[in-house]
Amino acid sequence: MQNPSQKPRVLRAARIGAAQPQADTAADQAADEAYREAFGEEFDAELLDQLFEELEGEDMPDDELRALRSLNEGTEPPADKTPPRCDQMLAWYMVDAALQKINHTLQPGFHILLVQHESWVPVVEAVLKTAYIYGPHGSFTAMRASRRSRPVIQLLGTRAPLELVRPPAGKSTAGTPNTPSTPGTPPAPALEDTTCACLATGKAACLVTAALDQVPDDLHALADRILAVPPPSRRLLAKMLKELAPPARRLPFGGYDYARLTPTMLRLAYRPAIEAPAYLRGLQRMLPTPASTTPANPERRPLPLAELHGVDAAKQWAASLKADLNDYRQGRLPWAEVPSSALLSGPPGTAKTTLARAIAADCALAFVGTSYADWQSAGHGHLGDVMRSMRAAFHAARAQAPALLFIDELDSVGARGHGAGQRDDWWRSIINGVLEELDGRADNTGVVVMAASNHPEMIDPALLRAGRMERHIVLPLPDANALAAIFRDQLRPVGALEGFNLEQLGQLCLGMSGADIVRLCTEARRRARQQRRPVEQQDLLHAIAGDASPRSTSDEWRIAVHEAGHGVMVLLSPVLELAHLSIVRQGERQGNAVFKLRGETATPAALQAYIVALLAGRAAEELLLGEVSSGAGGASDSDLGYATRLAADAELTLGLGEQRLVWFDLSPPARLSTLLAQRPDIERQVNARLAQAYREASATLAKFKPELERMARRLLECRSLSKREALACMQGNPLDPADRLTAASFGSVQSQAIH
Numbered sequence: 001m002q003n004p005s006q007k008p009r010v011l012r013a014a015r016i017g018a019a020q021p022q023a024d025t026a027a028d029q030a031a032d033e034a035y036r037e038a039f040g041e042e043f044d045a046e047l048l049d050q051l052f053e054e055l056e057g058e059d060m061p062d063d064e065l066r067a068l069r070s071l072n073e074g075t076e077p078p079a080d081k082t083p084p085r086c087d088q089m090l091a092w093y094m095v096d097a098a099l100q101k102i103n104h105t106l107q108p109g110f111h112i113l114l115v116q117h118e119s120w121v122p123v124v125e126a127v128l129k130t131a132y133i134y135g136p137h138g139s140f141t142a143m144r145a146s147r148r149s150r151p152v153i154q155l156l157g158t159r160a161p162l163e164l165v166r167p168p169a170g171k172s173t174a175g176t177p178n179t180p181s182t183p184g185t186p187p188a189p190a191l192e193d194t195t196c197a198c199l200a201t202g203k204a205a206c207l208v209t210a211a212l213d214q215v216p217d218d219l220h221a222l223a224d225r226i227l228a229v230p231p232p233s234r235r236l237l238a239k240m241l242k243e244l245a246p247p248a249r250r251l252p253f254g255g256y257d258y259a260r261l262t263p264t265m266l267r268l269a270y271r272p273a274i275e276a277p278a279y280l281r282g283l284q285r286m287l288p289t290p291a292s293t294t295p296a297n298p299e300r301r302p303l304p305l306a307e308l309h310g311v312d313a314a315k316q317w318a319a320s321l322k323a324d325l326n327d328y329r330q331g332r333l334p335w336a337e338v339p340s341s342a343l344l345s346g347p348p349g350t351a352k353t354t355l356a357r358a359i360a361a362d363c364a365l366a367f368v369g370t371s372y373a374d375w376q377s378a379g380h381g382h383l384g385d386v387m388r389s390m391r392a393a394f395h396a397a398r399a400q401a402p403a404l405l406f407i408d409e410l411d412s413v414g415a416r417g418h419g420a421g422q423r424d425d426w427w428r429s430i431i432n433g434v435l436e437e438l439d440g441r442a443d444n445t446g447v448v449v450m451a452a453s454n455h456p457e458m459i460d461p462a463l464l465r466a467g468r469m470e471r472h473i474v475l476p477l478p479d480a481n482a483l484a485a486i487f488r489d490q491l492r493p494v495g496a497l498e499g500f501n502l503e504q505l506g507q508l509c510l511g512m513s514g515a516d517i518v519r520l521c522t523e524a525r526r527r528a529r530q531q532r533r534p535v536e537q538q539d540l541l542h543a544i545a546g547d548a549s550p551r552s553t554s555d556e557w558r559i560a561v562h563e564a565g566h567g568v569m570v571l572l573s574p575v576l577e578l579a580h581l582s583i584v585r586q587g588e589r590q591g592n593a594v595f596k597l598r599g600e601t602a603t604p605a606a607l608q609a610y611i612v613a614l615l616a617g618r619a620a621e622e623l624l625l626g627e628v629s630s631g632a633g634g635a636s637d638s639d640l641g642y643a644t645r646l647a648a649d650a651e652l653t654l655g656l657g658e659q660r661l662v663w664f665d666l667s668p669p670a671r672l673s674t675l676l677a678q679r680p681d682i683e684r685q686v687n688a689r690l691a692q693a694y695r696e697a698s699a700t701l702a703k704f705k706p707e708l709e710r711m712a713r714r715l716l717e718c719r720s721l722s723k724r725e726a727l728a729c730m731q732g733n734p735l736d737p738a739d740r741l742t743a744a745s746f747g748s749v750q751s752q753a754i755h
Helices: 026-039 045-057 062-073 086-100 118-134 191-200 217-222 234-244 263-268 276-286 312-329 352-362 372-377 383-399 422-438 480-494 502-508 514-530 537-545 553-572 604-625 639-652 670-678 680-703 705-718 723-730 737-754
Strands: 010-015 109-114 152-158 162-164 204-209 225-228 341-345 366-371 403-408 447-453 472-474 576-582 592-597 720-722
Touching (some): 086 118, 086 225, 086 234, 086 263, 109 191, 109 217, 118 162, 118 204, 118 263, 191 217, 217 383, 225 383, 263 276, 312 472, 352 366, 352 447, 372 383, 383 403, 383 422, 383 447, 480 502, 502 537, 553 576, 553 592, 553 680, 553 705, 553 723, 576 604, 576 723, 604 639, 604 680, 604 705, 639 670, 680 705, 705 720
Parallel strands (some): 109 204, 341 447, 341 472, 366 403, 403 447
Antiparallel strands (some): 010 152, 576 592, 576 720
């Protein structure tokens, strides 16, 4: 007969039943068939004896060996009369929940089991091997029962034998000595050495730990699988109580945080012949009462997805995700078919983090938030600390699966190849680590990964390819209707909405973000509270005007002329589309005009029309006021800055120059300034394109000078104009009475600020 050690590793697992081992049941026949498939021969007792010896060599718990031998020898082991270990009983179900994710099957290799607290490490170690073998078909107390109800051991198939690896006594998981070694005693083998010995024999080496950052870096990188053992919960505790003392009625679990249970608490609450309600009351007395726990901050509660406005694309994706998650939970859809990753991008204040929280709540997912700043602040900020913190965030999401892992400011991670020397090596290591986690270095089943960025163009392309962050959802600034809806949600808690013209407020705040509206409402409530009265529209108008130094009448008129120049030129162009005009101050920006190309592709004519519209504000000042100001220049996002960039792109990157087919890399933005300073020929071509656009803007506005002046006066009166209102102004239509009321109200606020 062949030696079993040379055959596939076959272990025994438990099947609950009262049938005698000799009964010729269908299950027994199936087991014999599985045995013949694995070994190619009939099952006999001699081979089972050899299997016993092999299991004894693997340090299998004595109760399992006694049960196996009793079935082979026909004798019944003495019943276990020791008191039940309630902590091990609960740990059984905790470990079983973790092993269910892998169908209780481990391949040869190194595996890490992550527990919530250090106190659970020895308890999980005590039940791990038993739960691995008997978990799917047995229970913790099955081996303590009488012979007739003891599990019938059957052959299930090939699984790698499990071997626990532990750090040497007196050392932490990372191998750092905690206590001095006894003189004269040989040093215990390091954790790495015992792991290597297990791997060399084809076993599944398992390390139980409560801190991944304490695992040696080599072993952490080597891990074939990282399993998160869930903490104690109401569901797992109910299973344990059903086995310990089946309750006769529903148990009053209440709102206690059972994740705080420790093995010591579980043992202290036990009494002989105790009933489940009494045992549960004992545990609850040792836990903080629900009333004494820190109440949740209502400001941190996720907003309902329905209360987020102007994010229709994200809502559609969330609805699809929710439907697929429901199918996945009911077993109708594999996880590979679930859209489990997305990137949110947009200007600051467009509710990227709030949206991610709302999606997690709407889809019943645990929310785990992280960022590069969190990783950098871990430990001493060394690369090893950053990598461990990054991996710990992914492991935390896996431990709470189904969960949503949200990585904020993903562009902070940088991109490979954009630095030099050690700086590039740093980012390369971090990005490679993120790629490993996204690609399933550990099992990501049940984890939805979302990221946010204000600058998606700065993200490493490898993070955005298919299978990672392939879904890119752009969050634009809200339009007037969305802003009005945000005002409605913010003002509803303070009372009735009568007296508020939300549509007008939305128009006045065009160009602002949802976060800006929340700030304005907060300031309005504060002003009303100080005056001991309800919030009024005047408070919101005062908040919009701000406390900055008031602008003079001449400055107000110049700004209105400037923005009207943009508006007239855009409305006259067939390739451009106007969103809105505004002279409402927003930080350092005195006013703005928002417009875009109608098509997706930029032709030479369309690009030139865009540059003409950008320079039309300066041309309007020169036409109506006789001189220009600095309003068109300044920062890189000013009219002149943006126009210069587009003119250079036309010549150097878009292939729209007359004779230039060479492509230049103009990133980062400062490279353009350097190139123009070093290449006078390119500077002359860019300046010629800009000069031609400015002449065209001046000539066109001169033909429509009455319309330009009318729109400037209308803008000065109303503070902001939508596309519809600007078009009506161009056609000479009168001002709507409701808009005239808004302008008057806002003007009174300005006059109060001046006086």
